[in-house]
Amino acid sequence: MDNISKHNNAHEKLMQAIFFLSASVSVIAVIAICLFLFLRGFQAISEIGFSEFILNEKWGPTNVPPSYGILSMIVGSIYVTGGAIILGVPIGLLCAIFLAEFCPPNIYRIVKPAVNLLAGIPSIIYGFFGMQVVVPFVREYFGGNGFSIMSSSIILGIMILPTIITISESSLRSVPESYKEASFGLGATKEETVFRVVVHAAGSGILTSIILGIGRAAGETMAVVMVAGNSAMPLDKIELLRPIRTMTTNIVTEMSYASGLHQLSLIATGAVLFVFIVILNTALSLIKSKSARN
Amino acid sequence: MREVDDEKNLRKRKTVSIALKAAVWFCGILTVGILVYILSFILIRGIPKINMEFLFGEYNSETLSAFSSVVATVEMIVISLLIAVPVGVFCAIYLSEYAKRGNKAVKVIRLAVDTLAGIPSIVYGLFGMIVFVYAFGFKASILSGICTISIMILPVIISSSEEAIKAVPDMYREGSLALGATRLRTVFKVVLPSAMPGILSGIILAIGRIVGESAALIFTSGTNVLKDPTLNLLASQRTLAIHMYMLANEGLPHSRDMAFATGSILILIVFLVNFAATKIAGMFGRLNNE
Numbered sequence: 355m356d357n358i359s360k361h362n363n364a365h366e367k368l369m370q371a372i373f374f375l376s377a378s379v380s381v382i383a384v385i386a387i388c389l390f391l392f393l394r395g396f397q398a399i400s401e402i403g404f405s406e407f408i409l410n411e412k413w414g415p416t417n418v419p420p421s422y423g424i425l426s427m428i429v430g431s432i433y434v435t436g437g438a439i440i441l442g443v444p445i446g447l448l449c450a451i452f453l454a455e456f457c458p459p460n461i462y463r464i465v466k467p468a469v470n471l472l473a474g475i476p477s478i479i480y481g482f483f484g485m486q487v488v489v490p491f492v493r494e495y496f497g498g499n500g501f502s503i504m505s506s507s508i509i510l511g512i513m514i515l516p517t518i519i520t521i522s523e524s525s526l527r528s529v530p531e532s533y534k535e536a537s538f539g540l541g542a543t544k545e546e547t548v549f550r551v552v553v554h555a556a557g558s559g560i561l562t563s564i565i566l567g568i569g570r571a572a573g574e575t576m577a578v579v580m581v582a583g584n585s586a587m588p589l590d591k592i593e594l595l596r597p598i599r600t601m602t603t604n605i606v607t608e609m610s611y612a613s614g615l616h617q618l619s620l621i622a623t624g625a626v627l628f629v630f631i632v633i634l635n636t637a638l639s640l641i642k643s644k645s646a647r648n
Numbered sequence: 649m650r651e652v653d654d655e656k657n658l659r660k661r662k663t664v665s666i667a668l669k670a671a672v673w674f675c676g677i678l679t680v681g682i683l684v685y686i687l688s689f690i691l692i693r694g695i696p697k698i699n700m701e702f703l704f705g706e707y708n709s710e711t712l713s714a715f716s717s718v719v720a721t722v723e724m725i726v727i728s729l730l731i732a733v734p735v736g737v738f739c740a741i742y743l744s745e746y747a748k749r750g751n752k753a754v755k756v757i758r759l760a761v762d763t764l765a766g767i768p769s770i771v772y773g774l775f776g777m778i779v780f781v782y783a784f785g786f787k788a789s790i791l792s793g794i795c796t797i798s799i800m801i802l803p804v805i806i807s808s809s810e811e812a813i814k815a816v817p818d819m820y821r822e823g824s825l826a827l828g829a830t831r832l833r834t835v836f837k838v839v840l841p842s843a844m845p846g847i848l849s850g851i852i853l854a855i856g857r858i859v860g861e862s863a864a865l866i867f868t869s870g871t872n873v874l875k876d877p878t879l880n881l882l883a884s885q886r887t888l889a890i891h892m893y894m895l896a897n898e899g900l901p902h903s904r905d906m907a908f909a910t911g912s913i914l915i916l917i918v919f920l921v922n923f924a925a926t927k928i929a930g931m932f933g934r935l936n937n938e
Contacts, residue, residue: 366832373746376738377753380760380806383799387767387775394778448675456672467926468680474853474918475686476860478889479911482896483686512682519679545665566766573768575863576893602770602863609777609867624774628767635766639759 388628395625398422398618407622413586413599415608415616422619424601424626426589430503431572431600431627433592434582437507438514438571443564445511446518447553450563453519454526455548473516481580484509489581498595501583506598509577514567521566525559526552558645562638569634573627575602601627687915694912697905707873712895712906714913719877720869720885723790724797725858727881731798733851736805737840743806744813745835765803769863772800776868791881793869800864801854808853812846813839849929856921860914862889888914 399407402422410423453465488508493500529552537547553560583597584607592598599607605620612620705713739757747754776796786792816839824834840847870884871894877885886894888910895907 362830362832366830369832370746373738373742374753376735377742377747377757379735380739380764380802381756383802384760384763386779387771390775390778390783391771445675445678448672449679452672452676456669457676461676465676465680467922468683470926471687471918471922472679472683474856474860474922476862476889476914476918478860478862478892478896479686479690479914482892482907482911483689485896487689512686515679515682543661543665545668546661549668569766569768573770575768575770580893580896602768605770605774606863606866610871621774621778624771628771631766631768631771632763635763638766639762 391621391625391628394618395622398615398622401615402619402622407619408626411589413604415612415619420616422615424604424619424623426587426592427599427601427604427623428626429589429592430582430587430598431602431630433503434506434510434578434598434600435568435571437503438510439564439568441507441511442514442518442567442571446515446563446567447522447560449515450519450522450526451548451553453523455544455552469516469519472512473520477513477574477577478580480509480513481577484577484581492595496595499583499597501581501597502595503582503592503598504594505581506578506600509581510571510574513574513577514570517567517570518563521563522556522560525556525562528559529555558641562641565634565638565641569631572630572634573602575606579603579606690908690911690915693905694908694910694915697909698912702906702909707875712903714888714891714906714910716874716877717886717888717891717910719879720790721859721887723879723881724794724869724887725855728794728798728801728858729851729854731794732801732805732854735798736802736850737809737847739802739806740809740813741835741840744810745831745839761803761806764799765807769800769861772796772864773867776864781868786882788868788870788872788884789882790869790885793865793887794881796864796868797858797861800861801857804854804857805847805850808850809843809847812843812850815846816842845928845931849925852921852925852928856918856925859887859917859921860889861887862893866890866893 407422407424408428409425410421411425412421412423413426414421449465449469453462453469457465484505488505489500491500492498492502492505492508496504533551533555534547537551538544542550578600579602582600582603584599584603585597586599586604587596601623604623609617609620701711702713703718704715705711707713707716739761743754743757773796776792780786780792780795781788784792784795786795820838820842821834824838825831829837865887869887869890871886871890872884873886873891873894874883892907892910892914895903895910898904
């Protein structure tokens with residue numbers, strides 16, 4: 355008897371250690387990603403010079419002498435992400451309101467799975483669709499050659515829809531019924547109640563969905579590379595209907611033939627993107643802890 | 649005078665209300681419309697192009713066969729799941745069954761999992777390239793791809809497993825412990841089996857991610873296509889998603905057609921994955937699978 359319980363105890367201890375080790379894998383992975391990315395990134399930035407890298411708009415790693423400025427790509431990333439937010443947030447938010455407040459159950463059974471499916475479609479499909487449909491559309495109706503900030507924004511706007519819709523919907527649904535009843539009691543219509551009271555009360559959830567949407571749009575690579583045209587433009591040539599290069603597409607278009615400092619500078623571009631994502635994540639956890647305190 | 653104003657005001661409010669309602673319905677329908685348009689656009693052009701030659705034939709400029717990519721994709725799914733599922737499920741067990749409430753380690757682990765979930769795939773790709781391809785010397789190979797993507801799918805598996813384990817009623821655990829089972833036995837014989845549907849739906853979603861991933865794999869498992877597909881993990885072989893990317897970028901009409909075909913296969917897999925995940929999660933009693 356004693357033997358068995360001792361055996362059990364050892365077993366229990368061993369498995370507990372294994373559980374803990376498995377749990378620490380994520381932590382180790384995050385540390386390793388930060389470490390390697392920043393180590394290589396710093397290597398590049400210290401060789402190029404911080405302001406030469408971040409604040410210089412001239413990108414020409416194969417020029418003589420080479421220049422490694424990514425400012426125009428940082429601006430490019432900001433533009434396409436901004437465009438995606440302008441297009442995706444209103445549509446996604448209204449769709450979330452539709453799902454949470456106005457949608458009859460039999461239609462909900464169609465729209466909700468559709469949103470989930472939209473989230474599951476690989477970025478390469480969005481990119482290819484953009485290349486075949488959105489780019490010719492923009493070329494035809496707006497001008498330019500179609501590969502542009504506008505096309506990228508349209509595709510990214512579609513891609514962030516499921517993020518915005520799913521998270522906003524669940525935060526809209528968690529608004530207490532009594533808020534609505536109070537508003538109805540004051541004589542407000544259903545629409546006034548939803549837009550003035552419910553949306554307001556769900557504010558922090560909606561903000562969370564927008565921040566996640568920004569993260570998704572800024573980090574998207576393969577869909578953007580197929581519709582953006584990827585020319586590194588000087589700042590004063592950046593326009594809605596002209597080609598654009600973002601930080602992510604800079605990495606993916608040049609990595610296959612890059613070497614030496616060129617390759618390191620691409621990794622450093624990834625590190626800058628990573629810093630941006632970390633800032634977004636920090637903002638998210640601030641919102642989370644603030645709304646938890648309320 | 650007052651009455652007229654009130655009436656005017658009321659009419660205005662009604663008009664605004666109707667407009668808002670219309671906008672909300674429009675956006676709901678628009679979202680479904682976009683999805684239907686994208687899917688039908690690719691499927692209509694792609695499905696007629698799928699044939700045996702394309703799926704299982706030898707690769708040449710005529711067939712542009714996806715067989716090498718199918719093999720690579722299957723390899724990648726099976727082995728990365730073998731790595732990530734135990735690690736992810738064990739992590740979830742630690743978080744929900746073993747860690748004490750308010751434990752500092754739990755906070756750090758949660759933060760790490762959230763961070764992993766938010767990292768863009770291109771950053772995973774860079775990390776995989778620096779560490780697995782160069783530092784570990786795996787070169788551009790399926791193995792490098794597997795290592796990279798196993799880390800990437802961890803958060804999906806951890807959060808769905810944790811949610812499923814948390815949903816198991818405490819009664820079950822108490823009953824098992826009262827019968828004299830150890831904590832470990834309770835976890836493996838009582839908690840995990842009841843949480844299985846939730847864990848499975850997480851695994852299926854992870855499969856969807858592996859199949860659709862391209863940015864994290866392009867510099868790790870590479871873009872090679874082999875005449876004789878191999879199970880050798882040290883060979884570089886492109887997956888289906890990368891096959892599609894390469895075909896789409898070639899710019900020839902024939903390769904574009906075959907990109908449509910590859911896209912259709914990807915979409916059919918995504919359909920299957922979503923359907924299965926929803927069905928299995930539904931068995932679990934949760935109607936809204938997110």
